[in-house]
Amino acid sequence: MKKLTIGTRGSDLALWQANHIKDELAAIGIDAEIKIIKTQGDKILNLRLDKLEGKGFFTKELEEELLGGTIDLAVHCLKDLPTTHPAGLTIAALPPREEASEYLLILKDCVDVTQKLSLKKGAMVGTSSNRRKAQLLGLRPDLEIEDLRGNVPTRIQKLRDEDYDAILIAKAGVKRLNLDVTDLHVEELETTEFIPAPAQGALAIQIRENDTELFDALQKLHDPETAETVTVERKVLNLFEGGCHMPLGCYCKKENGKFEIWTSKAETADHFPERLFLRAESTEGLAEKIVEKFNKDRKKPAKVFISREIGEHSYFRRALENNDIEIEGRSLIRTFPIVTVLDQFILKHVDWVFFSSRNSVEYFFNLKPVLPKKTKFGVVGRGSEDALRKFGHIADFVGESGDITEVAEDFAKLVAGQQILFPRAQDSLQSIQKSLPADAKVIDLPIYETVIEEDIDRSYADVLIFTSPSNVDAYFANNLLEPGQQVIAIGNSTGKKFDEMGVKYALPYSPDEIGLAEAVFGIEMR
Structure with missing residues (x-):
């Protein structure tokens, strides 16, 4: 095969991507050179992306050169590519996807670990x-969001110059450029908490449709699982008829043979975002099902009961009120401390403290524990993580799934040969403890007991x-389910x-307010 010409934008990240594909091609015996092409998005830096005309402002010029025959392939960030192709071009290969999570980079004097995302008020x-912007304000309505343009190193330098207190950036870009951000506080936002753009972290190799020899050669760089998941995400984007300025996050992954999305x-960057989680056996019809759930005319619950007091400004309350759903929140249990003075000696050699509820966090820290500096903290989910933050600590392990077995397996991988303290309710099921390796102590x-209320309405x-x-x-000591009632x-x-x-019953993906809001939004009223 002749020496190929790879078309790319000229930013540091685009050049990394093009050189990465050039190296991958060399590994399969294909020689290539790089041609830099300026796009509309590179030339106009004084406007927000959603103020630029049309779509494909990081890709159009590359596609024109492909069609004109001056380059043989173009390397794109797949999230920048419009979901409809110009006639005569095709995506020949999608290499394995980089992590799609986000980094929140914060100036160290603007860190407040007692707040969600570690950002000061x-x-x-x-x-x-x-x-x-929409997802940030959904989690933290107190934040001020300001425009930020430029390539990845430029954005980070603007933060260092104190133009901002923090910036939000794709983890993939920081990793690919091997950038040193140790002078900043790095908060990694998992894809289950902060949903990435469709196809974030994925690359696309675009060629002319009639170049069948090159298409066949590029199959050695193609990753079918990446293709399977990002195709769903891009179809959702296409069905919503949105470009990359739409306030839409969509992330699909394959776990244990099933698709989780x-x-x-x-509505706009200033509106509260609706969130949905679905699990499916196949991708067939999945994008259509997701889009239908966001149909404004779909019948949603009028009223939701939850067995917990719900704060006036909580995420869950705002998510339900955004859908005009009434909340009935009341706890059906009371808790009482059973330890008033802590034997500090038992803490002397503790490596980990693991909390399986918000109550266990609060009752433990009310005892004023003195822990070794090396002590790490594990929590069952984001609700317990938020409770831990209030006492000035960041969790080193956060269970992501509502499946306690999965959480236990993930935690067990970290603690072989270590001492783990479990502050807990007297009647706790101790599911995590039972899954630990034999050499974990x-x-x-x-530290507290649970008392069930009687005669519950x-x-x-x-x-x-x-x-x-x-x-x-x-609840069910005296009550039965009413006809048509659904349970989470x-x-x-x-x-x-x-x-x-x-x-x-329905089970949310994560055992916290975001997961519960997703589960309510996904309910089909019969």
Whole structure:
């Protein structure tokens, strides 16, 4: 095969991508050179991306050179490519995807670990992405969001120059350029909490449609699983008829043979984003199903009961009120401390403290523990993580899934041969402890007890959410489900109670307010 010409934009990241593909081609015996092409998006730096005319402002000029025959292939960030192709061009290969998560880079004197995302109140965050702005304000309505343009190193330098308190940037860009950001506080936002742009972290190799010899050669660089998942994300974008300025996040991954997909969509960057999580056996019809869930005319619950007090400004309350859903929040249990003075000696050699609930965090720190500096913290989910932050600590391990078995397996990989303290409720199921490696030393510390309320009034809400097994016991001691009522269990230990009762229930992906909001939004009213 003749020496190929790769077309690329001239930014540091685009050149890294083009050189990466050049090296991959060399590995399969194909020689190539690089040609830099300026795009509209590179030339106009004084406007927000959503103020530029049309679509494809980082790709159009590359595609024109491909069609004109001056280059043989173009390397793109797939998220920048419009979902409809110019006639005569095709995507020949999608290499394995880089991590799609985001980095929130924060000036160290603007860090406040007691706040969500570790950002001080009212901080100014730089981003020109409507998707990022909507999700940031959904999590932290107090933040100020300001436009930020430029390539990755330029954006980071603007932060260092203190034009912003923090900036939001794709992890893939920082990793690919091997940038040193140790002078900044780095908060990694997982894809399940902060949903990336469709196809974020994926590259696309575009060629002329009639270049079949090159198409066949490029199949050695193609990753079918990446193609399978990003195709769903891009189809969702296409069905919403959105460009890359739409406040839309969509992320799909394959886990244990099933497809898990998260979607976040807001009307504008200033609106609260709706979120949905779905799990499916196949990708067939999946994008259409997601888009239908966001149909404004779809029937949603009128009222939701939750077995927990819900704060006035909580994420869950704002998510439901955004859909005009009434909330009935009341705890069906009371908790009491059973330890008033902590034996500090037992903390002396602790490597980890693991919390399986918000209550265990609060009762433990109320005892004023003195822990070794090396101590790490594990939490079952983001709700416990937020409680831990209030006491000035960041979790070193956060369970992502509502499946306690998965959380236990992930945590167990980190703690072989170490001492782990478990402050817990007296009637705790101790699911994490049972999954630890044999050489891990468990220090068991029951510190509070749960008392079930009696004579609980039934709820006539359309959806009932239960946040612990004790709350299930309390409610169903005197009540039955009303016809048509649907149930959500916060995690699978709560779900087991419904399994025993033969009651169907939905399980959110994550056992926190975001996961519960996703589960309510996904409910189909019968």
